[in-house]
Amino acid sequence: EVQLAESGGGLVQPGGSLRLSCAASGFTFSSYGMNWVRQAPRKGLEWVSGISADGDDTYYADSVKGRFTISRDNSRNTLYLQVNSLRAEDTAIYYCAKTAIGGSYWYFDIWGRGTLVTVSS
Protein backbone atom coordinates (compact mmCIF):
# COMPACT_ATOMS: atom_id res chain seq x y z
CA GLU A 1 0.00 0.00 0.00
CA VAL A 2 1.26 3.46 -0.91
CA GLN A 3 1.71 5.52 2.24
CA LEU A 4 3.16 8.79 3.40
CA ALA A 5 3.69 9.48 7.09
CA GLU A 6 4.70 12.91 8.34
CA SER A 7 6.33 13.67 11.65
CA GLY A 8 8.22 16.45 13.37
CA GLY A 9 5.51 19.00 13.98
CA GLY A 10 4.87 20.65 17.31
CA LEU A 11 4.61 23.88 19.25
CA VAL A 12 7.40 26.35 18.56
CA GLN A 13 7.98 29.98 19.47
CA PRO A 14 8.09 32.70 16.81
CA GLY A 15 11.53 32.73 15.23
CA GLY A 16 12.06 29.08 16.02
CA SER A 17 12.82 26.11 13.79
CA LEU A 18 11.61 22.61 13.12
CA ARG A 19 12.50 19.79 10.78
CA LEU A 20 9.53 17.97 9.29
CA SER A 21 9.92 14.48 7.86
CA CYS A 22 7.80 12.35 5.57
CA ALA A 23 8.45 8.62 5.37
CA ALA A 24 7.30 7.04 2.11
CA SER A 25 6.45 3.41 1.46
CA GLY A 26 4.75 1.26 -1.16
CA PHE A 27 6.20 2.97 -4.24
CA THR A 28 9.54 3.77 -5.84
CA PHE A 29 10.22 6.98 -3.96
CA SER A 30 13.19 7.99 -6.10
CA SER A 31 11.01 8.14 -9.24
CA TYR A 32 8.63 10.89 -8.12
CA GLY A 33 8.68 14.55 -7.34
CA MET A 34 7.49 15.32 -3.83
CA ASN A 35 5.84 18.29 -2.20
CA TRP A 36 4.77 19.97 1.00
CA VAL A 37 1.32 21.52 1.12
CA ARG A 38 -0.06 23.26 4.18
CA GLN A 39 -3.47 24.16 5.51
CA ALA A 40 -3.93 26.79 8.19
CA PRO A 41 -6.80 26.26 10.65
CA ARG A 42 -10.14 26.61 8.84
CA LYS A 43 -8.34 27.82 5.71
CA GLY A 44 -7.65 26.48 2.24
CA LEU A 45 -4.72 24.58 0.80
CA GLU A 46 -1.40 26.32 0.13
CA TRP A 47 1.41 24.68 -1.79
CA VAL A 48 4.67 25.31 0.06
CA SER A 49 7.51 23.56 -1.73
CA GLY A 50 8.40 20.85 -4.24
CA ILE A 51 11.47 18.81 -5.11
CA SER A 52 12.30 16.80 -8.20
CA ALA A 53 12.74 13.04 -8.09
CA ASP A 54 16.53 13.24 -8.00
CA GLY A 55 16.58 16.19 -5.62
CA ASP A 56 18.37 18.47 -8.04
CA ASP A 57 15.52 20.94 -8.49
CA THR A 58 13.63 22.65 -5.70
CA TYR A 59 10.72 25.07 -5.78
CA TYR A 60 9.17 27.34 -3.16
CA ALA A 61 6.17 29.54 -2.57
CA ASP A 62 7.13 33.19 -2.17
CA SER A 63 5.76 33.15 1.38
CA VAL A 64 8.43 30.70 2.55
CA LYS A 65 11.35 31.37 0.21
CA GLY A 66 14.54 31.93 2.18
CA ARG A 67 13.10 30.46 5.37
CA PHE A 68 12.16 26.89 4.40
CA THR A 69 14.38 24.27 2.75
CA ILE A 70 13.10 21.09 1.12
CA SER A 71 15.33 18.05 0.72
CA ARG A 72 15.09 14.31 0.28
CA ASP A 73 17.06 11.17 1.00
CA ASN A 74 16.19 8.60 -1.62
CA SER A 75 18.19 5.93 0.19
CA ARG A 76 15.90 6.35 3.19
CA ASN A 77 12.68 7.03 1.21
CA THR A 78 12.25 10.21 3.22
CA LEU A 79 11.30 13.78 2.41
CA TYR A 80 12.23 16.69 4.67
CA LEU A 81 11.26 20.28 5.23
CA GLN A 82 13.51 22.46 7.35
CA VAL A 83 11.42 25.37 8.58
CA ASN A 84 13.25 28.35 10.08
CA SER A 85 12.32 31.83 11.27
CA LEU A 86 8.80 30.65 11.95
CA ARG A 87 5.95 33.13 12.14
CA ALA A 88 2.44 32.89 13.55
CA GLU A 89 1.10 32.70 10.00
CA ASP A 90 3.05 29.49 9.43
CA THR A 91 0.73 27.70 11.85
CA ALA A 92 -0.87 24.92 9.83
CA ILE A 93 -1.12 21.24 9.14
CA TYR A 94 1.76 20.35 6.83
CA TYR A 95 0.98 17.60 4.35
CA CYS A 96 3.45 15.61 2.35
CA ALA A 97 2.11 14.96 -1.17
CA LYS A 98 3.39 12.73 -3.95
CA THR A 99 3.43 13.95 -7.53
CA ALA A 100 1.17 11.65 -9.48
CA ILE A 101 3.53 10.79 -12.30
CA GLY A 102 7.14 11.45 -13.06
CA GLY A 103 8.13 14.37 -15.21
CA SER A 104 6.49 17.76 -15.29
CA TYR A 105 2.92 17.02 -14.22
CA TRP A 106 2.87 18.29 -10.65
CA TYR A 107 -0.50 17.27 -9.31
CA PHE A 108 -0.83 15.09 -6.25
CA ASP A 109 -2.30 11.60 -6.02
CA ILE A 110 -1.18 10.54 -2.54
CA TRP A 111 -1.28 12.66 0.60
CA GLY A 112 -0.06 11.93 4.09
CA ARG A 113 -2.17 12.56 7.20
CA GLY A 114 -0.21 15.69 7.99
CA THR A 115 1.74 17.04 10.94
CA LEU A 116 0.61 20.10 12.88
CA VAL A 117 2.95 23.04 13.34
CA THR A 118 1.84 25.65 15.85
CA VAL A 119 3.82 28.86 16.16
CA SER A 120 3.00 30.67 19.35
CA SER A 121 4.67 32.24 22.34
Place this chain on the structure above:
Amino acid sequence: EITLTQSPATLSVSPGERATLSCRATQGFNQNLAWYQQKPGQVPRLLIYGASTRATGIPARFSGSGSGPEFTLTISNLQSEDFALYYCQQYTNWPLTFGGGTKVEI
Protein backbone atom coordinates in the same frame (compact mmCIF):
# COMPACT_ATOMS: atom_id res chain seq x y z
CA GLU B 1 2.13 33.71 -10.20
CA ILE B 2 -1.18 32.33 -11.43
CA THR B 3 -4.03 33.14 -9.06
CA LEU B 4 -7.04 30.83 -9.13
CA THR B 5 -10.42 32.18 -8.07
CA GLN B 6 -13.12 29.65 -7.28
CA SER B 7 -16.80 30.48 -7.32
CA PRO B 8 -19.11 30.36 -5.64
CA ALA B 9 -17.52 30.16 -2.19
CA THR B 10 -20.50 28.11 -1.03
CA LEU B 11 -22.96 26.17 -3.14
CA SER B 12 -26.18 24.92 -1.61
CA VAL B 13 -27.72 22.00 -3.45
CA SER B 14 -29.98 19.04 -2.78
CA PRO B 15 -29.13 15.35 -3.23
CA GLY B 16 -29.77 14.27 -6.79
CA GLU B 17 -29.14 17.74 -8.21
CA ARG B 18 -26.21 18.93 -10.29
CA ALA B 19 -23.47 21.17 -8.93
CA THR B 20 -21.31 23.35 -11.14
CA LEU B 21 -18.10 24.75 -9.67
CA SER B 22 -15.94 27.34 -11.38
CA CYS B 23 -12.20 27.95 -11.26
CA ARG B 24 -10.87 31.02 -13.06
CA ALA B 25 -7.19 31.79 -13.57
CA THR B 26 -5.54 35.19 -13.88
CA GLN B 27 -3.91 34.09 -17.12
CA GLY B 28 -4.57 31.59 -19.82
CA PHE B 29 -2.76 28.27 -19.87
CA ASN B 30 -3.20 24.77 -21.18
CA GLN B 31 -5.06 22.05 -19.32
CA ASN B 32 -2.68 21.53 -16.42
CA LEU B 33 -5.42 21.80 -13.82
CA ALA B 34 -6.48 19.38 -11.10
CA TRP B 35 -9.46 19.19 -8.77
CA TYR B 36 -9.45 17.81 -5.23
CA GLN B 37 -12.16 16.95 -2.74
CA GLN B 38 -11.67 17.39 0.99
CA LYS B 39 -14.11 16.24 3.64
CA PRO B 40 -13.95 17.47 7.26
CA GLY B 41 -11.06 15.87 9.12
CA GLN B 42 -9.78 14.14 6.00
CA VAL B 43 -6.90 14.71 3.61
CA PRO B 44 -7.54 15.99 0.09
CA ARG B 45 -8.36 13.41 -2.56
CA LEU B 46 -7.48 13.81 -6.24
CA LEU B 47 -10.59 13.85 -8.42
CA ILE B 48 -9.57 15.24 -11.81
CA TYR B 49 -6.30 15.99 -13.57
CA GLY B 50 -5.54 17.37 -17.00
CA ALA B 51 -8.70 19.44 -16.55
CA SER B 52 -10.97 16.55 -17.56
CA THR B 53 -9.45 13.14 -16.72
CA ARG B 54 -10.91 11.36 -13.73
CA ALA B 55 -8.44 9.88 -11.29
CA THR B 56 -8.53 6.19 -10.46
CA GLY B 57 -11.70 5.15 -8.67
CA ILE B 58 -13.53 8.45 -9.12
CA PRO B 59 -17.19 7.99 -10.09
CA ALA B 60 -18.37 9.11 -13.50
CA ARG B 61 -20.71 11.68 -11.95
CA PHE B 62 -17.62 13.87 -11.50
CA SER B 63 -16.55 15.60 -14.70
CA GLY B 64 -14.14 18.39 -15.49
CA SER B 65 -13.96 20.71 -18.45
CA GLY B 66 -12.43 23.90 -19.76
CA SER B 67 -9.03 25.32 -20.53
CA GLY B 68 -7.18 28.36 -19.25
CA PRO B 69 -8.39 30.63 -17.93
CA GLU B 70 -11.83 29.10 -17.19
CA PHE B 71 -12.37 25.61 -15.78
CA THR B 72 -15.45 23.81 -14.46
CA LEU B 73 -16.06 20.85 -12.19
CA THR B 74 -19.52 19.34 -12.54
CA ILE B 75 -20.99 16.88 -10.09
CA SER B 76 -24.10 15.21 -11.44
CA ASN B 77 -26.71 13.47 -9.33
CA LEU B 78 -25.16 14.63 -6.05
CA GLN B 79 -24.82 11.95 -3.43
CA SER B 80 -24.65 12.53 0.32
CA GLU B 81 -20.95 11.70 0.33
CA ASP B 82 -20.23 14.50 -2.18
CA PHE B 83 -20.93 17.29 0.27
CA ALA B 84 -17.42 18.58 0.89
CA LEU B 85 -14.87 21.23 -0.01
CA TYR B 86 -13.46 21.29 -3.54
CA TYR B 87 -10.19 22.88 -4.62
CA CYS B 88 -8.65 23.48 -8.02
CA GLN B 89 -4.87 23.54 -8.52
CA GLN B 90 -2.76 24.61 -11.48
CA TYR B 91 0.50 22.90 -12.32
CA THR B 92 1.51 24.76 -15.43
CA ASN B 93 3.74 27.35 -13.73
CA TRP B 94 5.80 27.71 -10.58
CA PRO B 95 4.75 28.41 -7.93
CA LEU B 96 1.98 25.84 -7.97
CA THR B 97 -1.23 27.40 -6.71
CA PHE B 98 -4.60 26.33 -5.35
CA GLY B 99 -7.91 28.10 -5.55
CA GLY B 100 -9.61 29.22 -2.37
CA GLY B 101 -12.13 26.39 -2.46
CA THR B 102 -15.86 25.89 -2.92
CA LYS B 103 -17.94 24.33 -0.19
CA VAL B 104 -20.78 22.17 -1.48
CA GLU B 105 -23.44 21.93 1.20
CA ILE B 106 -26.98 20.75 1.55
